[in-house]
Amino acid sequence: MKAKITLKDIARELEVSISTVSKALKNSEEISRDTKEKVQAFAKLYNYKPNNIAISLKNKRTKNIGVVIPDIVHHFFTTVIRGIEKYANARGYNVIVCLSEESFDKEVINMEMLANGSIDGFIMSLSSETQQKGDYNHLKEVTAQGIPVVLFDRITHEVDCDKVIIDDELGAYQATKKFIDQGKKRIALITTENYLSVSEARTKGYRKALGETSMGIDESMILKMSSMEMDEASIKNFLNTKKPDAVLCVNEIFAVYSMRLVQEKGLRIPEDISFIGFTDGVLSRYANPSLTVVAQHGEKMGEESAKMLIDKVESEAEEETYQTKILEPTLVIRDSIVH
Amino acid sequence: MKAKITLKDIARELEVSISTVSKALKNSEEISRDTKEKVQAFAKLYNYKPNNIAISLKNKRTKNIGVVIPDIVHHFFTTVIRGIEKYANARGYNVIVCLSEESFDKEVINMEMLANGSIDGFIMSLSSETQQKGDYNHLKEVTAQGIPVVLFDRITHEVDCDKVIIDDELGAYQATKKFIDQGKKRIALITTENYLSVSEARTKGYRKALGETSMGIDESMILKMSSMEMDEASIKNFLNTKKPDAVLCVNEIFAVYSMRLVQEKGLRIPEDISFIGFTDGVLSRYANPSLTVVAQHGEKMGEESAKMLIDKVESEAEEETYQTKILEPTLVIRDSIVH
DNA sequence: AAATATAACGAAAACGGTTTCGTGTTGATA
DNA sequence: TATCAACACGAAACCGTTTTCGTTATATTT
Numbered sequence: 001m002k003a004k005i006t007l008k009d010i011a012r013e014l015e016v017s018i019s020t021v022s023k024a025l026k027n028s029e030e031i032s033r034d035t036k037e038k039v040q041a042f043a044k045l046y047n048y049k050p051n052n053i054a055i056s057l058k059n060k061r062t063k064n065i066g067v068v069i070p071d072i073v074h075h076f077f078t079t080v081i082r083g084i085e086k087y088a089n090a091r092g093y094n095v096i097v098c099l100s101e102e103s104f105d106k107e108v109i110n111m112e113m114l115a116n117g118s119i120d121g122f123i124m125s126l127s128s129e130t131q132q133k134g135d136y137n138h139l140k141e142v143t144a145q146g147i148p149v150v151l152f153d154r155i156t157h158e159v160d161c162d163k164v165i166i167d168d169e170l171g172a173y174q175a176t177k178k179f180i181d182q183g184k185k186r187i188a189l190i191t192t193e194n195y196l197s198v199s200e201a202r203t204k205g206y207r208k209a210l211g212e213t214s215m216g217i218d219e220s221m222i223l224k225m226s227s228m229e230m231d232e233a234s235i236k237n238f239l240n241t242k243k244p245d246a247v248l249c250v251n252e253i254f255a256v257y258s259m260r261l262v263q264e265k266g267l268r269i270p271e272d273i274s275f276i277g278f279t280d281g282v283l284s285r286y287a288n289p290s291l292t293v294v295a296q297h298g299e300k301m302g303e304e305s306a307k308m309l310i311d312k313v314e315s316e317a318e319e320e321t322y323q324t325k326i327l328e329p330t331l332v333i334r335d336s337i338v339h
Numbered sequence: 340m341k342a343k344i345t346l347k348d349i350a351r352e353l354e355v356s357i358s359t360v361s362k363a364l365k366n367s368e369e370i371s372r373d374t375k376e377k378v379q380a381f382a383k384l385y386n387y388k389p390n391n392i393a394i395s396l397k398n399k400r401t402k403n404i405g406v407v408i409p410d411i412v413h414h415f416f417t418t419v420i421r422g423i424e425k426y427a428n429a430r431g432y433n434v435i436v437c438l439s440e441e442s443f444d445k446e447v448i449n450m451e452m453l454a455n456g457s458i459d460g461f462i463m464s465l466s467s468e469t470q471q472k473g474d475y476n477h478l479k480e481v482t483a484q485g486i487p488v489v490l491f492d493r494i495t496h497e498v499d500c501d502k503v504i505i506d507d508e509l510g511a512y513q514a515t516k517k518f519i520d521q522g523k524k525r526i527a528l529i530t531t532e533n534y535l536s537v538s539e540a541r542t543k544g545y546r547k548a549l550g551e552t553s554m555g556i557d558e559s560m561i562l563k564m565s566s567m568e569m570d571e572a573s574i575k576n577f578l579n580t581k582k583p584d585a586v587l588c589v590n591e592i593f594a595v596y597s598m599r600l601v602q603e604k605g606l607r608i609p610e611d612i613s614f615i616g617f618t619d620g621v622l623s624r625y626a627n628p629s630l631t632v633v634a635q636h637g638e639k640m641g642e643e644s645a646k647m648l649i650d651k652v653e654s655e656a657e658e659e660t661y662q663t664k665i666l667e668p669t670l671v672i673r674d675s676i677v678h
Numbered sequence: 679a680a681a682t683a684t685a686a687c688g689a690a691a692a693c694g695g696t697t698t699c700g701t702g703t704t705g706a707t708a
Numbered sequence: 709t710a711t712c713a714a715c716a717c718g719a720a721a722c723c724g725t726t727t728t729c730g731t732t733a734t735a736t737t738t
Binding site: 355356357358359362369370371374393395396397398399456 | 715716717719720722723724725
Binding site: 681682689691705 | 709713715721722726732737
C-alpha cells in the first residue's frame with residue numbers, strides 16, 4: 001500500500017524546498033530548467049497528484065456542487081441529474097447528491113451539512129413538504145452567506161436566486177388545446193394538490209385553454225389527488241362517473257394507470273378516449289398504447305441549471321442580479337391520441 | 340451577505356486564543372465554565388459551524404463517499420443510489436455521484452478526480468466497456484493506495500475488494516423453473532452479450548434449469564442482443580420464428596416490448612405465452628399485463644454496499660480480508676404468468 | 679571595482695481547524 | 709515560607725497546498 005505522495009515528500013527526496021517543488025510542477029519561470037525537469041520526472045514517477053482538500057482549503061473553492069432533490073427514483077429528476085453531471089463534469093466539478101425524500105427536515109439538514117464548505121453552490125428542487133409549509137429560511141440563509149443557489153422545476157418566488165423551469169402552464173395549455181382541436185368535449189384533468197408549484201401551473205394552463213372555448217371550465221372534470229401516491233379507487237370512480245373523452249394527467253403514472261382502467265372497460269384508446277401525460281419517461285414510451293406526453297427536457301434543465309450555477313460561482317463580480325430561465329415544453333405525440 | 344465566521348473571528352472578538360475557542364466549543368474540561376459559556380453563546384449567536392474542508396484536511400477523512408455507476412437513468416441503479424444515500428447519510432456521509440456512461444475512460448477519469456482526497460472510499464458498478472476490456476488497473480491502483488472499494492452488481496473477481504451482488508444465476512434459475520413447473524415447453528431467453536457479468540450469470544441459471552429437464556437446452560431459443568439498446572426487428576423476428584410459450588428477459592424493456600409484439604399478433608398473455616423479466620421497476624408494475632420479475636433489491640444492495648464501505652473506512656485495523664455478500668433475488672409474481 | 683540587475687531558490691504566511699505541550703497563576707500542603 | 713498540584717489558558721505544530729516576499733549568488737553594467 002503505497003500511500004499518496006506529497007509535495008513535502010518530493011522536496012525532502014530531492015533536497016529542495018516545498019515552494020520550489022510547487023513552482024516546478026507549475027512550470028514556473030522562476031525555476032531553472034534543470035530543477036523543473038528533475039522535479040517533474042520524480043513527480044511523474046511517483047504519480048504525484050495534488051491533494052484536492054488542501055487546494056480547496058487554500059482556494060476556498062471545492063469544485064463540488066450540491067444537488068438536493070426530493071427523490072431520485074423519478075425519471076424526471078434522474079434525467080436532470082444526468083444533465084447536471086455531464087455539464088458539471090465537463091467543467092471539472094463533482095456532484096454531491098442529497099435526497100430530501102419530500103421531507104422539509106431532511107432538506108434543511110442536507111443543506112446545512114453541505115453549506116459548511118463542502119460545496120460551492122446548490123442546485124435544488126423543493127420537497128413537497130417545503131412547498132406546503134412555505135418555509136424557505138434555509139434557502140435564504142444559504143444565499144445570505146453568499147452561496148449561489150439555482151432552483152429548478154419546483155421553485156419558489158420567495159427566494160432571490162437563479163431559477164430554471166419549464167413553462168408548465170404552456171405545456172398544459174398546448175396539450176389541452178390539442179384535445180380541443182381534435183373535437184374532444186369532455187376533457188378531464190387528473191392532478192395533485194396545488195402546493196406543488198408545477199401542478200398549479202399545469203392546472204392553470206388547462207383552465208386557460210378551456211376558458212377560451214365555449215365549453216368553459218367544468219370544475220367537476222378536475223380530479224385532485226391528495227398525494228403523489230396513487231389512490232386507485234378515486235381515479236376509477238372519477239373516470240366511471242365523469243366519462244371523459246380526453247384526459248390530461250400531470251404525470252405518467254396517473255395516465256398509464258387510467259389508460260388501463262378504461263381499457264378494461266372496453267374503451268378504445270385513442271378513438272373513444274385520449275390521454276396525454278407529463279414527463280417523457282420510460283413508462284410513456286413502453287406503455288400500450290404509447291403515451292403522448294408533455295416532455296420536460298430534464299437533461300436540458302440540468303445542464304442549464306449547472307451552467308447558471310457554475311457561471312455564478314466562477315464570476316468574481318458580486319452582481320445581485322438573478323435570472324429565471326424558462327424552457328419550452330414539447331408535445332411528444334404517440335399513440336394515446338389520434339394523429 | 341454575512342460570510343461564515345471562523346474560530347479566529349471568535350477568538351479575536353472574545354480576546355482569547357483560537358485553541359481556547361476550539362476547546363470551549365468541544366466542552367473540554369480544560370476550559371473554565373465561564374469561558375465555555377461565553378464562547379458557546381457567542382458561537383451560537385453568530386451561528387458558527389466548523390469548516391468541513393479544514394476538518395477533512397486535518398483528519399484525512401472527508402466523510403464523502405464516491406459512487407461511480409454506468410448510468411443513472413436506470414431504475415435499478417437509481418434504487419441502489421437511494422439505498423446508499425439513506426445509509427450513508429445516517430452515518431454522516433455525503434455521496435458524490437459520478438456517471439461513467441458505460442465508458443472505460445470516463446470511469447477512469449472520474450475515479451482519478453475523486454481519489455485525490457475528495458472521498459474516503461468508492462462504491463461502484465463497472466461500465467460495460469470496462470468489463471469488455473477486462474482492464475481493472477484503475478481499480479487496483481486505488482486499492483493499492485489504501486482507498487477502500489466496494490463493487491456491486493457488475494463486479495470482477497480480478498480486484499481484491501468487498502463485493503455485493505445478487506445471485507443472478509439463482510434468479511434466472513428460479514424464473515425458468517417456474518416456467519418449467521407450469522408446463523411450458525418452448526422457453527426462450529432474451530439476453531445481451533456475455534461481457535456483462537450479470538447477463539452471463541442469468542444465462543447460466545436459465546441453462547441450469549433447462550439442463551435439469553428432459554427438454555434440454557435449445558441454443559436457438561436464446562437471443563443475444565448486441566447492445567443495451569433495443570434492436571426491435573431482431574426481437575420480432577425471433578419471436579415469430581421460434582414461437583416460444585414462455586420468455587425470460589434479462590431486463591424490463593425487452594420483456595415489455597416483447598409482450599406488446601405478441602399481443603399485436605393476437606396471443607394472450609399469460610395463457611398462450613408467459614413473460615418474466617429482471618428488475619422490479621416502474622415499467623413492470625404498470626405494464627399491461629403487469630410483468631412478473633426477478634427483483635434485485637437495489638435499495639438493499641445500496642445499503643449493504645454503504646455499510647461495508649463505511650465499516651471498512653472507519654475500521655482502524657488494516658485487515659486485508661474481503662468479503663462478497665450475495666443477496667437473494669425474489670420472484671415478484673404479476674399477471675404476465677399464470678398464477 | 680563598485681553598483682546593479684537577474685536568476686534561482688527558500689522562508690514563511692495563509693486557508694481553518696485540532697491537539698500537544700508548555701506556562702503562568704492560584705491554592706493547598708509540608 | 710518554600711514546594712507542588714491543579715487549573716485555565718496560549719503557543720505552536722500540523723494537515724498539503726499556494727503565493728508573496730525575501731535572500732543569495734552570479735552576471736552585467738558603468
